[in-house]
Amino acid sequence: MTSLPEDPPSAISEGDRDTAVQRLQEAYSQGHISHEELDERLHQVLTARTRGELVAALASLPEENAGTTSTIAAAAGRIKRRGAWRVPRILKVESAYGRVRLDLSRAVIEHPVVDIELQLGTGRATITVPRDATVEFEDLRTGWKDTRYKPRARSRPGGPTIRICGTMGYGRLKIRHAWR
Template sequence: MAIEPGRRPLRASDADREEVVEQLREAAAEGRLDMEELDERLGLALSAKTVDQLPPLVEDLIPAEAIAGAGEPLVIKGGMHGQTRAGEWKVPPRIVAQGGMGGVKLDFTRTVVRHKVVEVEADGGAGCVVLVVPEGWGVDLDGVHGGIGGAWNKTKGERLPGTPLLRVTGSGGMGGVYVRNPGRLQRRKLRRALEQ
């Protein structure tokens, strides 16, 4: 993670550290780390003060197929009329959402995510960027500059084990960046879809 000149590194949260600890334990179970390496890296992960100290601990443990899938980000532009991505769609590890005039809405409620962290670079523009996530997902908006529209996390509850972390960076612009859980009507539609 590159730190811009004059900008201090972001402090690591317990969730950030725990995510790396989980990756290290998985790597040891798969035989990619011996017990001595595991102990050393666990100690470094648990004592990490900033998020930039964490990636080097797992960089050499990422499987080749994950690196191949982490190439170009999915770019969604709101333009004049807006864009929505909903239903069943494949979530890549990196997304760029540019609100433009019409805004962008990304609905993750019916997706299957194979990544522990999904990085979203959001620019609210004059519209806005709305991210709808299932309850229990982790959300990190610390990397978003609010701008005029602000950055709002309206999700409920804490992150559940095994769920993805949505790490959002960028700017709220004029329209803002909003992360929320599905509303009552949307939850009802989801239940009906699952019953069929």
Template structure:
């Protein structure tokens, strides 16, 4: 996914903060800023900051999605916040991150399901940590997705619970085209 000038500037600001905190020296800062200001994709930017501590989200950085009886669905070209809190009492949750705009190297998703089920589709190469998610009467299926952090890969951390429902996390389905 291609980045905007705002994305480049946000990364440059994070690099400058890391320099002022003593996490980067002058040469590292200059090298990374040069790459950041000419970056074309999110992968280019994430590689510059994945060894730096993630910024602590402010209260406004948490997006809450809630439904009592309906289904919650996000897919296509949507902005994924750093922290997402999703709750559904009787409906399902369907979050497709595969085509979304994700400006963070780590996305935290807190889920509260009572009777519904959840499905999260992560971009190819992404890693998923579901160690903080509990299912009382359902199941958690990660389709053998890697959970160990990898340099430059999106890391999705899923916490919360499903009382009677299940959670499935997977990569997008491969599309087969015939000519």
């Protein structure tokens, strides 16, 4: 019996590394960690090769703006986020008419769980999640078409959990995993 090759561990970008260094510096300046602990964790961050190693270096730090909720709203037109944007812990997306496209594949995701609340009237929505993300959308109510989502055959531990909830009127939600 042959075994399937495993996916390589989730690599991190320089943006991820820079964000982690900034979080450590903020924790030190606020007195949450000592100078020695700062040095040790900075070494871990600067030598980390995977997202899991990076998360381990930030373990036990207080949540950065843990209570923040951001809202993206448009009455009509498109809502589009892509590239290296910072994803808040709770993201509300509101649109009466128009298309929504959220690409989280290169976004900075600092929280293990991200809640996306959709309040959409008409128009379709596409959400691209990181390759190693876990997706939950049981609390999403759709009025017209079912959600399209094909989970990854093999998921690796350590990726963020993306929970999608809310209401969609006329339109379809398509959720897909990034290729890289």
